Amino acid sequence: MKCRYEVLDVPRDANEAEIKAAYEKLVLKWHPDNNLDNPEYAREQLQIIQQAYETLSDPEERAWYNRYWEPVLRRYSANYQDNSLDVNPYLTPACFQGHNDDDKGFYSVYRDVFEKIVKEELNFMDKIEFSKIPSFGNSITNYEEVAEFYGHWSNYSTKKSYIWLNNENKNDRQQAKKKRNEEIRNLVTFVMELDARLQDQKNNQEEIFLAYKQNSEQLRTPKKVRKTAAIIKTSYFPLYCM
Numbered sequence: 001m002k003c004r005y006e007v008l009d010v011p012r013d014a015n016e017a018e019i020k021a022a023y024e025k026l027v028l029k030w031h032p033d034n035n036l037d038n039p040e041y042a043r044e045q046l047q048i049i050q051q052a053y054e055t056l057s058d059p060e061e062r063a064w065y066n067r068y069w070e071p072v073l074r075r076y077s078a079n080y081q082d083n084s085l086d087v088n089p090y091l092t093p094a095c096f097q098g099h100n101d102d103d104k105g106f107y108s109v110y111r112d113v114f115e116k117i118v119k120e121e122l123n124f125m126d127k128i129e130f131s132k133i134p135s136f137g138n139s140i141t142n143y144e145e146v147a148e149f150y151g152h153w154s155n156y157s158t159k160k161s162y163i164w165l166n167n168e169n170k171n172d173r174q175q176a177k178k179k180r181n182e183e184i185r186n187l188v189t190f191v192m193e194l195d196a197r198l199q200d201q202k203n204n205q206e207e208i209f210l211a212y213k214q215n216s217e218q219l220r221t222p223k224k225v226r227k228t229a230a231i232i233k234t235s236y237f238p239l240y241c242m
Contacts, residue, residue, distance in 0.1 A: 002048070005056070007049060008026065008049070010022045019053070019056050020053075020057065023052075026045075027046065027049060085113070085120065087117075090113050090187060090191075091187065095109060096108075096109040099139065106194065106196075107136070111135070111138070113187075117184065118130075120160070121159045121160065124161065132152075135149065146201075153185075154185065156181060156185055158177050158181055160180070162177055
């Protein structure tokens with residue numbers, strides 16, 4: 001079995017017109033009248049081309065295929081090995097050198113890790129789902145973006161179907177998904193605890209509170225109290241990541 005996009009020789013983001021043009025070109029190329037030396041083989045190729053076109057020209061069929069084509073193809077490979085990234089080597093501070101943006105620094109190492117995890121999921125999600133995945137960022141990424149990242153990944157749920165494991169046993173696939181979810185969530189918790197960007201925000205909040213506490217006796221009017229309280233409120237972001 002060959003990938004439908006490869007059969008028609010079009011990219012995965014090809015539009016309807018491009019798919020139709022590619023199909024018509026291949027039909028002409030493999031028409032038995034143009035392959036008199038081997039008409040039987042030409043007819044076989046036409047059948048494959050027709051199947052590919054029927055899948056990719058139908059929006060619903062194409063959406064399904066985009067989501068599941070990789071695992072379906074893998075079922076036909078006796079030598080298939082899951083390409084999931086082993087995250088265990090990244091559950092130790094020894095995997096990075098310093099909290100910086102150097103190639104081996106904390107932010108570069110873990111940005112690369114999370115990008116690899118996302119790439120594993122690409123064939124199982126649509127463009128909208130992909131666009132909603134926040135980036136890990138770097139050492140100067142602001143706190144709001146950092147919090148959004150951890151908020152998203154703390155609730156990680158793999159999009160992989162694991163259909164290649166055992167098509168007859170749904171429980172096997174569910175257990176595989178559960179195991180992967182736990183692996184990634186454990187990684188997120190570990191990284192979160194080491195992320196200096198979160199600690200910096202926590203320290204800033206503590207400094208603001210301490211300043212308020214020290215100056216509270218000097219506040220003489222309700223207006224000043226309200227102003228100080230407002231400053232604290234606007235400076236605070238829920239530390240649900242801590």
